[in-house]
Amino acid sequence: MCDLDDGGRLALGIVLATVLCAAVPGSAQSPTGLGRSATPAEIGAWGAIIGPNGEGLPEGHATAAEGKALYERHCARCHGVSGTEGPDDRLVGGRGTLASDQPQKTVGSYWPTATTLWDYVNRAMPFDQPGLLTSDEVYGVVAYVLHLNDIIGEHDPIDETTLPAVEMPNRGGFVPDPRPDTGDSAGPQP
Numbered sequence: 001m002c003d004l005d006d007g008g009r010l011a012l013g014i015v016l017a018t019v020l021c022a023a024v025p026g027s028a029q030s031p032t033g034l035g036r037s038a039t040p041a042e043i044g045a046w047g048a049i050i051g052p053n054g055e056g057l058p059e060g061h062a063t064a065a066e067g068k069a070l071y072e073r074h075c076a077r078c079h080g081v082s083g084t085e086g087p088d089d090r091l092v093g094g095r096g097t098l099a100s101d102q103p104q105k106t107v108g109s110y111w112p113t114a115t116t117l118w119d120y121v122n123r124a125m126p127f128d129q130p131g132l133l134t135s136d137e138v139y140g141v142v143a144y145v146l147h148l149n150d151i152i153g154e155h156d157p158i159d160e161t162t163l164p165a166v167e168m169p170n171r172g173g174f175v176p177d178p179r180p181d182t183g184d185s186a187g188p189q190p
């Protein structure tokens with residue numbers, strides 16, 4: 001027999017299920033429906049975004065020779081004195097290995113533009129103290145990492161006009177995405 005108590009519990013269950021479903025209106029949508037786009041002000045707070053052609057690079061100047069001590073002080077403990085020992089990402093060597101059985105993804109083997117390296121180091125490194133380095137210091141450690149990869153000379157002047165002209169070994173390894181741009185922030189869809 002179905003007494004009042006059972007009926008009450010059943011009704012409560014239905015109410016709870018209704019409330020829970022109503023609380024997650026996006027549950028039927030794809031994950032890309034979550035959140036919102038960052039505003040220009042929020043993006044601006046993270047600093048200038050440097051384009052591949054160097055647009056947005058601040059004035060500054062350094063050579064690899066000047067960057068060596070900075071690299072050893074701020075970077076070597078995680079990337080190794082020669083950029084190959086780790087413990088974190090290997091930055092040096094591996095050129096020509098990407099299509100091999102043992103690909104090594106490094107600045108020298110993979111990165112298409114030196115300006116992106118400047119942007120990344122400026123924004124994100126040292127990993128535990130991002131924003132620590134001045135613009136000149138970022139030019140210095142970037143020049144040193146490029147020099148360790150045999151891409152530039154020890155005394156080549158690196159600044160906002162010479163850096164975009166640096167030819168990265170894997171520049172030709174990147175091709176434009178031929179798929180149509182859907183306007184979605186997630187980029188072209190397959």
Ligand code: HEC
Binds near residue numbers: 128
């Ligand atoms: C506390 C450890 C630490 C320090 C110090 C540090 N890094 Fe890193 N670095 C990392 C980690 C961890 C990653 C990988 C981050 C990721 O994958 O999101 C990384 C990634 C990188 C990369 C990208 C490598 C690639 O090709 O994937 C570069 C370039 C880099 N660091 C340069 C530097 C430079 C230059 C300095 C000094 C100014 C520095 N790092 C200091 C930990 C560190």
